[in-house]
Amino acid sequence: MARRGLLLPISLPKVVPVVVKALHYDIRRGPHSVGSHVRDAAAYVCWAFGRAYYHEDMRTILEQLAPHLLTVACYDREVNCRRAAAAAFQENVGRQGNYPHGIDIVNTADYFSLSSRVNSYLHVSVCIAQYEGYLYPFVDELLDNKICHWEKGLRELAAEALSALVKYDPEYFADSVVEKIVPCTLSSDL
Known part of the structure; x- marks a missing residue:
């Protein structure tokens, strides 16, 4: 529906929260997780938004989608989901042109770097986090979904990524992030 422009622009504010939820959909089933197909499809919907709607209709929607697309592009477990989210971001930058530092981010988060x-x-996430509006969504994604992930390698990588982001706002990390990390030490996955 989004690809064909059949979704009326007036209904986009109702649809975007569902798409954002789908971008982060990840359910653990035994020793693995499911949801990569949902995340990939949600990225395709975001890509279709960029092609089907006018800039005036997408102005507020783009501000909501940008941080979510970039967190998926940088931190998703699956390479196809990272690349799909980056492609959706690139399509929206090219067609809508309303993302701050859009071209710089597209050049950083390209097909091969992801x-x-x-x-x-x-590397990619640390470069993008320097731009205004992306650091805190990145930190939230790492804290909420990755630092206590059931996969050991992903937890370790999330911890390294979190430490690489400290340089952008050390006070925020000292005041807020440490408080959220300490309860994670009681996680059964650890």
Whole structure:
């Protein structure tokens, strides 16, 4: 519906929260998780938004979607989801042109730089976090979904990524982030 422009612009504020929820959908099933197909489809919907709607209709929607697309592009477990979210961001930057530092971010988070999970976590995300409006969503994603993840390698990578972001706002990390990390030590996954 979004690809064909059949979704009326007046209904976009109701649809976007569902799309954002789908971008972060990840459910643990035994020793693995499911949801990568949902996250990939949600990124495609965001891509379709950029192609189907006029800039005037998307102005407020873009501000909501940008941090979520970039957190998925940098921190998703699956390479296809990282690349799909980056492609959606790139499409919206190119067609809508309303993202602050959009071209710089597109150049940083390209198809090849996101192919490695380690590079996405430790280099791409750190470069993007320097721009206004992206640091705190990145920190929240790491704290809420990655630092206590059931996969040990992902937890360790999230911890390294979190430490790489401290340089942008040390006071925030000292005051708020440490309080959220300490209860994670009681997680059964650890």
